[in-house]
Amino acid sequence: MKRWNRGISLSGLNAVLAGFLFCAACTPAEDYIVPPEITVFSPFEGQSCGYGDTLLIEAKVTHPARIDFVRVSLLGTAGQPVAPSMDFVAGVTEYNLNAYISLDNLLLASGNLTLQVRAYAGDVSSGAWITINYQQLEKSLEAFVTVCKNGADSYSVYRTGLNQETDLLYTFDGDYTGSGISSSKQLVYTCGSQTGSLMAWNLQNGTAKWSVPAVPAPPLPYFNSVYCTENEVFISIRDGYIQGYDAGGMATFRSSVFTNGRFTHMVRTQGWLAAIFEPYHGNLSSLVLFNYPGGTVHKQVQFSGKAAGLGTFGKEGVVLYVNETNGCRARLFSYSLNTFVTIREFPFTEIKNVTGDFTTHTFLSAGKDVWWFRSASGSLVHYIQQGEINAMVYDSIGNLLFVSSGYHTGVYRIPDNHSVYTFASDKEIVDIHLLYNR
16 A cells, blocks of 8 residues: 655755745845934034034935834923924935924023934834034013002003113002012913912913812901912912922812911922911911821921011022011021021011012111111111112113112112112002013
């Protein structure tokens, strides 16, 4: 009986496998295993550029099969995009990239940026990275913004440029507690008390961007105080807590509740929000450090008197200006030493306004007088006298002091005590802020 051999010999199997491998090597898919090659011609490594420049990007990308697309990204120090990424469809084996990025972000800080060029071909990709040195736009003063009282529960906000031209931005109704400004977000925040809302106003077109209404319940005000940074605004609420919002009106912070009192002053410092709690009954107020953004209490220290001003004292601590029954003083709370000491007593009975950098130059108003206090050395000198002073603000860049009293604002260049400008208003000025280019 004849038998058929249904198997395949070892040599035959090897021949078949070799054939398959040879055919696979001939397929175009093999080309996609090789990543694209990228050569960047511009910018060059370490190139310097600044705000307002246009960054030219030139590169050559090659691949033996086909380049699907090329992506260009500009990244910050933490790897986050600082400009929108751009995708360029290629569909060829050799692609010459020519692109531009306008460096017009006012908020972009100085430092090293990374330009990333990444090419994609099938399931593989490759990238090239170039480090460039970026110099941010130099910060400069553009204008000052004043809040003026029209009459009972009516206010107007004006913008006055350094060319002394004044424009009405908007008018709002309701009572008034305070205000703040964010130059980078182009917003002015105004805050009422019982009838006035917290309003975020767009400086570009004078319209309200968002608001938080007050909930009237006389005799206590709903809003007690307002404080803002470039990115957030914080308000003290009647129910004994502080609420924070970002520039878009989203809630970002809520402090622990303190009953039977109100928060009168606030300042962001390192990982905390420092605030002054003033009880409705009793002589002892409290300096409270809230963890940020958690809102829990990190530290609380008591002091006698009522706060007139609060600011950061470099990285060392916070400095508090206090009105007491027997006089006024400046007290420094040190983070590292956990001490709360008097650094200067003042020869006047009440501090009304405080402005400055709170470390090198601080200006205090008492009645019609402005005093210049240098906390680092403890020096105190009488600076100017200018009517009953309603508001002050200090420009540390130009070393200018703006002082508003009644219907006038005087501008002084430190240390000269003669005004370099005087601006007149037809309405009483109740608050003043500085608007910068970024």
